[in-house]
Amino acid sequence: MATQILMPALSPTMTEGTLTKWLVKEGDVIKAGDVIAEIETDKATMEVEAVDEGILSRILVPGGTENVAVNTPIGLITEEGEAASSAAAPAPKAVATPAAPQAAVAPAAPAASPAAVSAPPVSHGERVFATPLARRIARDKGLDLAQVQGSGPHGRIVKADVEAARPQAPAAAVPSGRTGAAVITPPVPSTPFAPGSAEFTAIPNDGMRRTVARRLSEAKATIPHYYLTVDCEIDNLLAMRKTLNEQVGGGTKISVNDMIVKALALALVKVPAANASWTDEAILRYAHADIAVAVAVEGGLITPIVRAAEVKGLATIAGETRDLAERARSRKLKPEEYQGGTFTVSNLGMFGVRQFAAVINPPHGGILAIGAGEQRPVVKNGALAVATVMTVTLSADHRVIDGAVGAGLLAAFKRLIEEPLTMLL
Amino acid sequence: MAERFDLIVLGSGPGGYVAAIRAAQLGMKAAVVEREALGGICLNWGCIPTKALLRSSEVHHLLQHAGDYGFEIGDITFDLARIVKRSRQVASQLSAGVKHLMKKNKITVVEGEGRLLGKGRLAVTRNDTTVELEAPHIIIATGARARTLPGLEPNGTSIITYREAMVPKTLPKRLLVVGSGAIGMEFASFYAQMGSKVTVVEALDRILPVEDEDISAFALKAFTRQGLKFHTAANLKRLSPEGTGVVAEIEAGGQSHRIEADQAILAVGIVGNVENIGLEALGVKVERSHIVVDEFSRTGVPGLYAIGDVTGPPWLAHKASHEGVVCVEKIAGVAGVHPLDTGNIPGCTYCLPQIASVGLTEAKARAAGHEVKVGRFPYLGNGKAIALGEPEGLVKTVFDAKTGALLGAHMIGAEVTEQIQGYAIARTLETTEAELMATVFPHPTLSETMHEAVLDAYGRAIHI
């Protein structure tokens, strides 16, 4: 009997992905645990391990295919000694199913028809293997079985899998548990399509780009954003940072951003009403401040999470953030490292941006946009003076965080930033 | 020079020998160490010889009811020695079978008493000669033995445990069975069918205490009709040899009773064989005479595992075997190995009537917070049961009212031990009531009661 290799779901939110490349050839002997292919999801590149052993008798979906729906058969394994030709017989379904949109196979062709690039994901025509009990629980929970990865024999979905899974939100208004991808970018004006006339290059949307687009559109369209801006003097903070880094010596240097993460986490502890998410049934108030930190990567943005930042020291935060950012850039983050979180920090200060308002990244209740720290004239005790000032703007979800609460959060944050020693209290 | 293996199993019971075979199948060089007969308690002193005895008592029962089926038989006599001999022959035939299986799978059998010398090292002693074996993986499968209570020590003649009870020389006229679990009830049933006057004493408030309460109650009635006597919620104050027999004093229901009997069988649980095998020096955790292990039978000492009775309840041969397979597959790195789900292990008692169950009792299901739907169907409503002349029986199902999951199934009656696997498969495949209802059960069979008990849980039973 041939065993199908199915397109795995590497994260609960993944519905499709790009089969970047096969690392084995047809005819190769593979053992359970061998890395056989690479898959690019909406946020990361992941290695696929074989669950069964035998001979890879057929590759059904070639490397470089985009929009491969989760659970699509991508290859066939036959037992050693079994005629490879018999492999096709038991799996007519797999062959008959449009395994992948063919047009997308040639992503390099600049003239690839845009229609093909944006072809809808393959519909879930193929059979999802799940136990009757798992099916029923999934139905009662409103769970799409195609989104669930099975842990039973041959990848069958069993009760434990659906019990562990969370329902997917149809719209951003209901944060999907805390599995939301954390991605922020300033909205990009969409170029009106001008077929025929203007010259253009079509850059196929990869998984990440599509996720960025979908989530930010949903967020901006459904979350009632409001914005509060405050100036923070950061001379004390810079002095403290300098002292600390002199102490650290060779270790990871603490950045201003690390101190902002810490200050935001502590401010959220002081104003717990702001550390919360909206759902239709209830406001979820979180026990810890899990701060998502935006990292620019090629082709998009990803926001790995510093969990329970309120209890972590600056050195820990610095170390973790640097490690997460490095792995984010090489797209080697594990889903649990960028999914969830309770609040976001986005910093464009290094680009000289003085002030900006960011789009909330659901299910977070808010996002703090950090501008550049620069010397500005300030009035102190009636006299003009010079101070290093950083402007921050809070975008808050009004369903969860009312104006006064948002202002309270910013005030607490400003106090911690301006008197950084109080972070020790 | 110590001989080297990939895997050594200490003990050749259904846990140990099955683990060794699975290891051999996976290409490992395996050895089994055994101080007695291959096959362990199960084949030699447990499951198998008792089933042979019980078959004799069943035949006796049928002969006694031969008239019901139109036969005229004169006095029925039997030769206890031949009954016991048959039971022993069955046991040795199967033990020889295990020997053959070891050979076929190229598993080395080392006879003698095994003892761990350290990580990955085992000494086996036999008649003052000791050999040393080495392997990166060692599985302890030393099984268990009858538990004795303080002041209740067996003497081998009038106060005995299962070992002696399995090879009686004479039939006790009056037998006292202490403990009404599976082992106690099987012996109580055997001896009663053969003609002993049997009294059963149970400390808890019902017999077969691990079974569903409805089944316990049904069994109590059935056995009482057969002439067995029961004292439940009974406190055994004293049990001592007197003359050639025994005298017991018990307190039950606020009253004291004095019970005289020719023999008493102690069936009050079992304790793991954890002594003198070198566990202490390695720091293996032992709690209440059982080795503590994780879901893949790992002891916490790298390379040392334990399976079967020595790791605790349920003390069942098929649990031991299955644990052995899972443990070895995990060691071999077989993909997709899942721990054994103890909720899916069926338990059977081969008394007359037979008892079988899998999953949660109704009370346990409710205690676990399930809203339940309960179905019951009596053998009286089943054509085959009537045709067989076996109208005494009950099948009970417990479903989760919300999800339709089969939480438990409980059966008493003819051949239920052969039928329970149907519900075990249903549970393993995670079927709901819908698939069980849609399954076509052949007519006429006893198994139709299983279908009806499912239908009944949803108010749809046909023949009741």
Ligand SMILES: Cc1cc2nc3c(=O)[nH]c(=O)nc-3n(C[C@H](O)[C@H](O)[C@H](O)COP(=O)(O)OP(=O)(O)OC[C@H]3O[C@@H](n4cnc5c(N)ncnc54)[C@H](O)[C@@H]3O)c2cc1C
């Ligand atoms: C009367 C009776 C009836 C039973 N009926 C049933 C039944 O119907 N169904 C059922 O499922 N279960 C039944 N059981 C329980 C079943 O026998 C046990 O669950 C099963 O035998 C456990 O298997 P095991 O491999 O863990 O250990 P065992 O079968 O106990 O095997 C352990 C082996 O290890 C050997 N050993 C121990 N220490 C050493 C050492 N230091 N060196 C070398 N060898 C050693 C022993 O000699 C023994 O052969 C019954 C038990 C009894 C007593």
